[in-house]
Amino acid sequence: MHYIQPRPSSIVAALYTARDLGVDVAVLHGPSGCSFKHARLLEEDGMRVLTTSLADNEFIFGGQEALERVLRYAEENFSPHRIAVVGTCVAMIIGEDLPSAIRDSGITTPAIAIDIHAGYRENIEGVIATLEPAAAAGWISEDELARQRHLLAKANEVERLRGAACKTYIEPSRGDLKHVAAGRLLELARSGARGVAIMNAKKETAYMFADELVALHDACPEADVTYIANLEDRGLPKVREDGARILAGMQGRGVDPELLGALDEYGANGTAIGERLRALSPDYALIVGVPHAVPPEYTEGIEVISITNGPRQVEPLRDIGHAHVVVEVDLHPKTLGVREIVESEFGAVLRSLV
Structure with missing residues (x-):
């Protein structure tokens, strides 16, 4: 279905999934305003969300150095248990190599790279993009990854059949008194x-x-x-x-x-x-x-x-x-x-x- 109403972001879905995996520092590799509201909300939930604050110069020449610098800062200042590097539309468009930046940063904290952007119709892509590297890193089992895939598909099915994605546009309502x-x-x-x-x-x-x-x-x-x-x-x-x-x-x-x-x-x-x-x-x-x-x-x-x-x-x-x-x-x-x-x-x- 083609929607003409706002839909959840796959980047935000990746952030929330990282939190559920026990990630205590997430690094958004993109502009400082990307997913600002949810990043602030997640900090209320105990996960620090940092940004590489990419701007016009990095849009042209790349932002790997900035990402490596922020990763080292995160490890030195917060002593995290787990780190997730979360991609954005900018990181995707300029072709940033997130796993390479993690390796080259020299950090020893367990970390995963989540290659994601907001250009998906369904936000579950952000969840899958987070769970796959988590499984590869041994944070979850392959059985749990398969289970999560099944649950995501069922949740999507419900939204399409009877939820907020069942029509092209739905008028918001506060419901009954x-x-x-x-x-x-x-x-x-x-x-x-x-x-x-x-x-x-x-x-x-x-x-x-x-x-x-x-x-x-x-x-x-x-x-x-x-x-x-x-x-x-x-x-x-x-x-x-x-x-x-x-x-x-x-x-x-x-x-x-x-x-x-x-x-x-x-x-x-x-x-x-x-x-x-x-x-x-x-x-x-x-x-x-x-x-x-x-x-x-x-x-x-x-x-x-x-x-x-x-x-x-x-x-x-x-x-x-x-x-x-x-x-x-x-x-x-x-x-x-x-x-x-x-x-x-x-x-x-x-x-x-x-």
């Missing part, structure tokens, strides 16, 4: 109807999406609700650590969910969630995180309240029959760098109605 959706959820939970509360969240966003399940339990602890969360122990190092923390946080608040899928399996988890829904046969469902992963044939006849963090996801969710769609605005920046569950706006509203 939170107090209206929360009021309906309370009404259903208090009525004695059978409910299911499902978290199928992407990686660190689960630090906030988990709160919405906890908030429902806080508001209606005696309600007939089955709680399900994708917190199984699989994935890249940070993903597994986040899953363990979030699960412990939920259990500490009185919610001990059934585990179905891992935090990086949100795109591949839809059919398994659907089959569980079929088995439980609930009257209503709260689905948070990536609710569009669940094929609509599994939610027919169920009143669905879904919560996403994508304003362009509201229309597709309504199209597949979700009765109420809520958006957690600016969720991702609020979950970077945290190590415990963060209160969500929907959760706060739900608690305030009790």
